[in-house]
Amino acid sequence: MDKFIHSVKLDKDACTGCINCIKYCPTQAIRVHGGKASIKPQFCVDCGRCIRYCPHHAKIAESDSLDEMHDYKYTVALPAPSLYAQFNNLTNVDIVLNALLSMGFDDVFEVSAAAELVSEMTRSYIEEHRDEAPFISSACPTIVRIIRVRFPTLIPRLLPIRPPVEIAAQIARKLAMERTGLPSSDIGIFFISPCPSKVTYAKAPLGIEKSQIDKVVAIKDVYPILLSHMTQDESELRPLSTSGRIGIGWSNSGGEAAGLITDNYLAADGIMNVLRVLSDLEDEKFHGLLFVELNACNGGCVGGPLTVENPYVATAKTKRLHRYLPVSGTHMEACPDVDYLWEDYVEYEPVFRLGSNFRESFEMMGMVEDLTEQLPGLDCGSCGAPTCRALAEDIVRGEASRNDCIYEFIEYIQSLSGDLSYLTTEMEAAGHISPVDLQNLQHSIGKLALELRRKDV
Amino acid sequence: MSECLTFEYQVPGDDFTRAGEASSSVKNKLKMMGVDSGAIRRVAIAMYEGEINMVIHAGGGAIKVMVTDDNIRIILADTGPGIPDVEKAMQLGYSTAPEEVRSLGFGAGMGLPNMKKYSDNMQIDTEVGVGTTVTMDIHL
Numbered sequence: 001m002d003k004f005i006h007s008v009k010l011d012k013d014a015c016t017g018c019i020n021c022i023k024y025c026p027t028q029a030i031r032v033h034g035g036k037a038s039i040k041p042q043f044c045v046d047c048g049r050c051i052r053y054c055p056h057h058a059k060i061a062e063s064d065s066l067d068e069m070h071d072y073k074y075t076v077a078l079p080a081p082s083l084y085a086q087f088n089n090l091t092n093v094d095i096v097l098n099a100l101l102s103m104g105f106d107d108v109f110e111v112s113a114a115a116e117l118v119s120e121m122t123r124s125y126i127e128e129h130r131d132e133a134p135f136i137s138s139a140c141p142t143i144v145r146i147i148r149v150r151f152p153t154l155i156p157r158l159l160p161i162r163p164p165v166e167i168a169a170q171i172a173r174k175l176a177m178e179r180t181g182l183p184s185s186d187i188g189i190f191f192i193s194p195c196p197s198k199v200t201y202a203k204a205p206l207g208i209e210k211s212q213i214d215k216v217v218a219i220k221d222v223y224p225i226l227l228s229h230m231t232q233d234e235s236e237l238r239p240l241s242t243s244g245r246i247g248i249g250w251s252n253s254g255g256e257a258a259g260l261i262t263d264n265y266l267a268a269d270g271i272m273n274v275l276r277v278l279s280d281l282e283d284e285k286f287h288g289l290l291f292v293e294l295n296a297c298n299g300g301c302v303g304g305p306l307t308v309e310n311p312y313v314a315t316a317k318t319k320r321l322h323r324y325l326p327v328s329g330t331h332m333e334a335c336p337d338v339d340y341l342w343e344d345y346v347e348y349e350p351v352f353r354l355g356s357n358f359r360e361s362f363e364m365m366g367m368v369e370d371l372t373e374q375l376p377g378l379d380c381g382s383c384g385a386p387t388c389r390a391l392a393e394d395i396v397r398g399e400a401s402r403n404d405c406i407y408e409f410i411e412y413i414q415s416l417s418g419d420l421s422y423l424t425t426e427m428e429a430a431g432h433i434s435p436v437d438l439q440n441l442q443h444s445i446g447k448l449a450l451e452l453r454r455k456d457v
Numbered sequence: 458m459s460e461c462l463t464f465e466y467q468v469p470g471d472d473f474t475r476a477g478e479a480s481s482s483v484k485n486k487l488k489m490m491g492v493d494s495g496a497i498r499r500v501a502i503a504m505y506e507g508e509i510n511m512v513i514h515a516g517g518g519a520i521k522v523m524v525t526d527d528n529i530r531i532i533l534a535d536t537g538p539g540i541p542d543v544e545k546a547m548q549l550g551y552s553t554a555p556e557e558v559r560s561l562g563f564g565a566g567m568g569l570p571n572m573k574k575y576s577d578n579m580q581i582d583t584e585v586g587v588g589t590t591v592t593m594d595i596h597l
Contacts, residue, residue, distance in 0.1 A: 152494040279481055283501045353491045358526065361490040366462050393489075 003349070005204050006044040007062040007196035008051060010037055014058035019381035021050040021059060026271045027146070031394070032384035033404075042351040045145040046197040047271045047296045048305035061196035061305050064215040066222065069104060072188030072214070074180050076172040077105040078165060081112040081243075081251035082194040082301040083219050085314035087227075090321055092234055093241040093248070099229035101238075103222075105190070107176060108240060112247030113330040114168035119246050119259030120332050121161055121340045126260070126290055134266075134289035135159040136281070137256055141201040142296035143274065144346060148206065151278050152348040157292075160342040162208060164250065165191050165198065167338060169212035174337075189214045192222050194251075194304025195297065207342035218306035244329035248322040252315045253300035257293040259328075267293040269300050354396065368392045375405055382406045403451060412451065419444045462524045468508055470516030473563070480504040483522050490524070492597065499595050500529050503575040506568045507533040507591055513558050514538065515589065531576075531593045539585035547573065 017035035022028075029043030030050060037058065039050075050059040069075050077100045084093055097108045118139070126135060138144050138158045147154050162170075169189045176187045191198060193216045202213040231237070249255035253269035266289055268277045274294045281292065297303035299311030302318065309317070332338075354368070355361035371392035378388065383404040385391040394400035403409045423441050427433050433441075464486060466479035484501045504520070511518040515537025523530040540546045546553075547569050554564025573579045576593035583589040 150488070152488075153498050279484070282484070282498065283477075283480070283505050285505075348494075350488070350491060352489050354489050355491070358491050362460070362462060362524070362526070365486060365490050366460070369462070369464070 002041075003204060004041040004044075004351075005200055006039070006041055006046050007199040008039065008044060008046050008048055009060050009062050010039060011058045011060050012036055014056050016056050016058070018056070019384070021054050022381055022384065022386040024049050024053040025386065026275055027150070028386050028390050030386075031400075032381075033400075042349070043149070045142050045149070045296075046195075046200050047142045047146075048196055049271055051196075051305045061199070061218070063193065063196065063199050063218040063221070063306060064190075066217055066225070068215050069188060069190065073186040074106045074176055074182055075104070075188040075190055076107045076109055076176055078109055078111050078168045078172060078189060078191045078213070080165070080192055080194050080219070080301060081110075081115065081248045081318070082304060082307060082314065083192055083222070084112075084248065084321055085251055085302050085318045086219060086223055086307060086309045087230070087317075090317070092237070093243070093321070094237045094239060095230050095232075095234070096226065097240040098231070098237050099226050100192075102229040103225050107172070107179075109168050109172035109175070110241060110243050110247070111165050111168045111191070112243035112250060113241075114166075114171065114247075115164035115250040115256075116243060116247040116259070116328045116330040117167055117332055117335060117338065118161060118164045118340070119250075119256070119328070122159060122291075123260055125159070125161060126262075130290070132156070134281070134286070134292050136292045137294060138207065138342075139163040139250075139256060140295050140301075141197040141206070142195075142271070143294045144206050145197075145200075146271075146275070146296075147278065148346050149349050149351045151282055152350075153282055154278060155346055155348060157281070158207075158346060159291075160207065160345070161340055162342065163201075164247075165193075165201075165213060166205070166208065166211060167340065170338060171335060173212050187214075191216045192219055193217065194219050194301045194307045196305060197296065206346050207344060209343055219304070220306050220308050223308050242329045244326040245322045246328045247330065248318060248325065251301045252318050253295050254293065255300060255318075257291055260291055262290050264289055265291040265293060267295075269295040269303070270298040271296045354393070364396045367396045371395060371402075376407045378407075380406070401454075403454065409451070409455060413448065416444055416448050416451075420448075460525070464522040464524075466520040466522075468511045468517045468520060470512060470518075472517075473512060476509050476512045477505055479508055479520050487524070487529075492524075492529075496529065496595055496597055499575040500531065503572045503593055503595070504531050504533075506571045506575075507531065507593070509563060510568045510591075511535050511537070513554050513563060518588075527597050529595045529597065531595070532590065533593075534588065534590040536588040539587055539589055540581065540583040541585050543581055543583060 015036050017032055019032055022030045027043045029040045030037055100108045136157045191213050199216040202211045202216045205211045246259040254267040257265040257267045268274050299315050302314035303311030354364035372389045375388035383391045385394055480501050487497045515535035518535030521532040549570050550566040552564045552566035558564045577596045578594040580592045
């Protein structure tokens, strides 16, 4: 699998070539060239910020279709805890879980139940590795991806524990195989996800070789179907939920940290805030921290781009839903033979590096500095790059030209027209056109035509 | 390779919201150049401490970062009050930061000691009433 696959994609037909998205991308992964946006795959970390900011809804989050349920003999739904926060006045998680069975899944396994196992595992892991703290949560795939490309010194701080959805998939698959006797390939494990980042995770996970998740469907796609299957008659419900306050609380920012029962934690949400925290962590500005919970979305997973409800309303709903639940309902001793730890370490991918070696990068950086100095410094975005500096980097990388800058372009056209007017004045004074003059004239007109064509004006 | 790449920054005084901008920018540039992560970390920490010192004590100043193939030199120059007793200033935990700065979590007396700790070589040129220039080298 390509290590730079991503699930935030462009709908070319909807894209108008405006430059809103390039300004909001935290990794400067988007460019607009030839009237359409494009995403640089190695820079994109699937944070979904462009999806929220694109006024034309041309940024889309790829996810799997529910129709793919028919490709398996037995299907298990793994609802994310953020799914529960989408409904008004939900008092009992079993209403949602039973509705998932009613809409066609053969079984359900709550990601929030697995989250309680991860919380328990994390508590003991941190206890045993206190000297290496603070640990950074690895549950949000976007965080792991951004650390992989931007913060090499923080890679060893990533908590090497599989995310709840992976543990849920592992247990669900095993249970399904035991119950049905079917081979693994006949069992479809469907994660009902708040974000595209998990779609990428399921295809190309970091920290493990292969994910046990088969398909990732969007909460927003499941939500309308689920509504019609939800019953208000609680006496009819099969008791299915085994998660407590810790597990369900994972959907909110601070929820994972709350499961660790320590006050020495930091929880940040929203990709821009997260980037600041990561930069400060890199500079060792925090002391005495054991755990750092980071969520790319505002409010945590409830703020995912594939959810329906406003993240802050969803946060309040989660709190109301889990207030009277036991602290934790699922425990490690009841779930034997689970692989919790990562198999591999995540490797630094220096995608932002300019050249292929220090010498080359050094020279290219010098050119970037000079060019940035010469460009107008307005960061207007008309060239299709988010800032003048980003354009300078693109030019040095050979991916853009100076005349992509509208101001540079105007200057160039002005100097060309100056040449033309000089030539014609000379010819007029001489009273005839020499072959050399004609050649120069044609050359200048040719350049003008070429540049105008390139600009598509 | 004898060329030198120079990055220059102006640090405004008494503005804690902007402190750290320069070191953050240098950090990103060094990453783009593929400088060793450990060296970047040391540059970032040492430079941030210096930047904060300028904000707290000197009303700002100028920073010059010079990169060659085997060294990163950071020169922090201010026209602040100067350091009357450098030896004392280098002591762990010694601080002349005013109370309001300490209440922000700064001024723990770790600035200069940390700068020395994270650099391979540090030189302080200071004159009371004239200013201070700190030069740090981090070898690559």
